[in-house]
Amino acid sequence: MAKYPVVVYGASGYTGMLIMDALIDQNIPFTAVARSAQRTREMMAQRVVRLESATYEIIEADHSVESLTRAFTGAKVVCNTVGPFGNFGLVAVEAALKAGCHHIDTSGEQGYTRQVRDQFGDLYRQAGLVVAPSTSYMYTFAEIAAELALETEGVDTLETATIWRGPRHSAAGVTVGSTASIFELFRQEQCYLWDKKLVPHAADASFELVLPDFIQPVFGLPWGGTSLPVFFEQDARVRACISAVGFYDNAVMQFVHQVGKKWETEYKHMSKGEQDAVIKHMVDSTTPVMPPRERTTIQRSVDVAIGRGQLAAVRATVHGVTPYISTGVLQAAAAIKLLDNEAAKRGFVSASKAFGHRYLLGFLEQRGLARATVTPL
Ligand SMILES: NC(=O)c1ccc[n+]([C@@H]2O[C@H](COP(=O)([O-])OP(=O)(O)OC[C@H]3O[C@@H](n4cnc5c(N)ncnc54)[C@H](OP(=O)(O)O)[C@@H]3O)[C@@H](O)[C@H]2O)c1
Numbered sequence: 001m002a003k004y005p006v007v008v009y010g011a012s013g014y015t016g017m018l019i020m021d022a023l024i025d026q027n028i029p030f031t032a033v034a035r036s037a038q039r040t041r042e043m044m045a046q047r048v049v050r051l052e053s054a055t056y057e058i059i060e061a062d063h064s065v066e067s068l069t070r071a072f073t074g075a076k077v078v079c080n081t082v083g084p085f086g087n088f089g090l091v092a093v094e095a096a097l098k099a100g101c102h103h104i105d106t107s108g109e110q111g112y113t114r115q116v117r118d119q120f121g122d123l124y125r126q127a128g129l130v131v132a133p134s135t136s137y138m139y140t141f142a143e144i145a146a147e148l149a150l151e152t153e154g155v156d157t158l159e160t161a162t163i164w165r166g167p168r169h170s171a172a173g174v175t176v177g178s179t180a181s182i183f184e185l186f187r188q189e190q191c192y193l194w195d196k197k198l199v200p201h202a203a204d205a206s207f208e209l210v211l212p213d214f215i216q217p218v219f220g221l222p223w224g225g226t227s228l229p230v231f232f233e234q235d236a237r238v239r240a241c242i243s244a245v246g247f248y249d250n251a252v253m254q255f256v257h258q259v260g261k262k263w264e265t266e267y268k269h270m271s272k273g274e275q276d277a278v279i280k281h282m283v284d285s286t287t288p289v290m291p292p293r294e295r296t297t298i299q300r301s302v303d304v305a306i307g308r309g310q311l312a313a314v315r316a317t318v319h320g321v322t323p324y325i326s327t328g329v330l331q332a333a334a335a336i337k338l339l340d341n342e343a344a345k346r347g348f349v350s351a352s353k354a355f356g357h358r359y360l361l362g363f364l365e366q367r368g369l370a371r372a373t374v375t376p377l
Helices: 014-025 037-047 065-072 085-098 110-126 137-150 176-187 228-233 250-267 272-286 323-339 351-355 357-366
Strands: 006-009 030-034 056-060 077-080 102-105 130-132 157-165 191-194 197-200 207-209 218-221 240-247 300-308 313-321 370-376
Touching (some): 006 065, 014 030, 037 056, 065 085, 085 102, 085 176, 102 323, 110 228, 130 351, 137 157, 137 240, 137 323, 137 351, 137 357, 157 207, 157 218, 157 228, 176 250, 176 272, 207 240, 218 250, 228 240, 240 250, 313 323, 323 357, 357 370
Parallel strands (some): 006 030, 006 077, 030 056, 077 102, 102 130, 157 240
Antiparallel strands (some): 157 300, 207 218, 218 240, 300 313, 313 370
16 A cells, blocks of 8 residues: 555656656655565666655555555555556556546557547546546657647647657667567557548558758658547547657668568567567567666757648747656656646546646746747748
């Protein structure tokens, strides 16, 4: 049973520990939950900044609804980082509901977002609780940009791009959990929103993104479709939303695209067990260990939303640094609102709709993690 109001689940992981950093900065006591208390203690000692000033406990729990319900009970908010969420997410969502906790997570996978909405949205609403997937760099930054564009009267169509840079000529800097989540996307349908309906992308869809922030076009992919078309599907203001993801390093994204094509021809028809083995091999060979803490001189991001109405046209851009650190900060910003009972909606909801895009942007800006510009077109 949790002694403190905020649970960080996946407490031995890269992102879980960054959430702890951000909670400690706000002086919020937390309960760290993971499948190995010993590993969690060791990892936290190595990685969590300001741990000496934290008020916390560690609880070991299996990844099952029963065990997690026991661990979460007593808390108000669960910050869940155990992914790939398509594989592991719903167990923790169910446990948080049973424990009477709000649930926010660091997912981004569209299929999982739809499952949370369809299987748990009403149940959370009836319980007076919030379930807000994807309260994380991807795609809360793009959602903030989209909401800034929607402040222009008449905008009903959104195109978004999420573009990120890690160390030069490699995807290093992506965590083990993120790499697993990226390769899991090949198994899932990826949709965009067109005329109020979710429509599948072609399996080999890609984009040449031309933006004023870059000299050369950026090669992008639907990246599973992103969570945004699902968040905007039931938004009366929006008729269409298409989202792309790119890296500053086009070669790395081209590599992912080639793997996606190979998935379609060679792996798609394998059994789940065989596919699991293929994905495990890909993760082990591309991301063997936990990466170091991000640096503002290296990890930088641009999230853009172009909004269009009949004649209205606007571009909103959020420039950012250190996306994983930003994810920790976004989770803490959301936890503060939930602890204060200040979420604008209950049930299934996006971070911007629950906590306010201006609040989230301000929280990031105050910590030097984001800067937004809005340009009429
Ligand atoms: N959308 C975004 O912007 C964004 C940002 C950050 C993270 N994420 C997502 O968040 C997830 C975690 O990322 P990360 O960077 O923290 O990865 P990570 O460093 O690999 O940590 C993963 C955590 O999940 C736990 N875990 C893994 N498999 C488990 C299982 N079967 N049962 C119970 N716990 C398990 C790990 O525990 P052990 O230590 O015991 O293995 C660890 O605590 C990924 O899905 C990633 O894509 C998304």
